[in-house]
Amino acid sequence: MKQLIGRKLGMTQIFATDGTQYAVTVIEVLPNIVTQIKTNEKEGYKAYVVGYDTKEEKRANKCEKGIAKKSNTPLANFYKEVSGKELDAMNLTVGSKLDASLFKAGDIVDVIGTSKGKGYSGTIKRYHHHIGPKGHGSGYHRQVGSFANNGRCNNRVLPGKKMSGHHGNEQATILNLLVVETNANKGYIMIKGAIPGNKQSIVKIRSAIRTQLGKAQQVKPLIDLTPKAEPKVEQPKVEVKPVETKVEQPKVEVKKEVKVEAKVEAPKKEAPKAEAKKGE
Numbered sequence: 001m002k003q004l005i006g007r008k009l010g011m012t013q014i015f016a017t018d019g020t021q022y023a024v025t026v027i028e029v030l031p032n033i034v035t036q037i038k039t040n041e042k043e044g045y046k047a048y049v050v051g052y053d054t055k056e057e058k059r060a061n062k063c064e065k066g067i068a069k070k071s072n073t074p075l076a077n078f079y080k081e082v083s084g085k086e087l088d089a090m091n092l093t094v095g096s097k098l099d100a101s102l103f104k105a106g107d108i109v110d111v112i113g114t115s116k117g118k119g120y121s122g123t124i125k126r127y128h129h130h131i132g133p134k135g136h137g138s139g140y141h142r143q144v145g146s147f148a149n150n151g152r153c154n155n156r157v158l159p160g161k162k163m164s165g166h167h168g169n170e171q172a173t174i175l176n177l178l179v180v181e182t183n184a185n186k187g188y189i190m191i192k193g194a195i196p197g198n199k200q201s202i203v204k205i206r207s208a209i210r211t212q213l214g215k216a217q218q219v220k221p222l223i224d225l226t227p228k229a230e231p232k233v234e235q236p237k238v239e240v241k242p243v244e245t246k247v248e249q250p251k252v253e254v255k256k257e258v259k260v261e262a263k264v265e266a267p268k269k270e271a272p273k274a275e276a277k278k279g280e
Contacts, residue, residue, distance in 0.1 A: 051076025117169030
């Protein structure tokens with residue numbers, strides 16, 4: 001059995017080349033770094049403690065700093081145990097890394113996570129009990145119902161009675177899910193269907209523990225949506241001959257200074273007036 005730690009990112013849909021639609025959950029799978037190997041001689045069982053995601057040193061406690069120092073690995077945000085015979089066959093050592101290439105498309109896996117918390121809920125929501133009649137003034141709609149402690153053992157409520165209480169926020173396992181796509185370079189695994197937990201919650205992926213009966217599920221070829229580089233089109237080389245351009249120098253006109261001689265006009269002499277003749 002193989003096991004791996006990842007983080008739930010959310011759900012989306014992808015398509016195969018023939019138009020088949022897959023509703024998938026995307027799980028981010030960062031490198032799982034082995035920080036400790038538990039043995040039968042010391043701990044009583046065989047397992048590997050892996051660290052997932054990194055953490056700043058100022059946010060780590062003394063225990064986490066001691067684990068990182070002893071194993072000579074970076075500080076991790078989460079420490080989880082994984083185990084399995086197939087992991088034993090890989091001869092893992094402290095510092096080894098597990099990534100998304102551990103699984104491949106077409107594998108059947110189980111996903112373990114923590115379900116969403118629903119708070120304090122009634123029996124209708126928590127256990128899907130039937131609602132009471134709504135008409136004719138019944139007044140009994142979403143109640144707990146009979147406790148069935150009339151007669152024998154009527155001094156207490158019988159153990160296992162389904163009543164209202166805290167709902168969700170507990171470990172849940174979804175069995176027999178199909179791996180649609182894995183990508184170790186980008187660090188993700190796409191699994192068909194829904195898995196427990198909120199977004200950004202930590203989940204464990206393991207090989208299916210139940211024997212698969214019937215025809216094996218197959219993943220059809222998916223549409224490749226990775227952007228492809230556009231082919232470079234070589235432009236024909238055009239020889240450009242340099243054009244000689246004559247730059248005409250602006251002509252500078254030099255103005256000659258012309259000396260103007262001032263003419264002095266001579267005063268005009270007035271003609272003598274003729275004396276008037278006497279007797280006229």
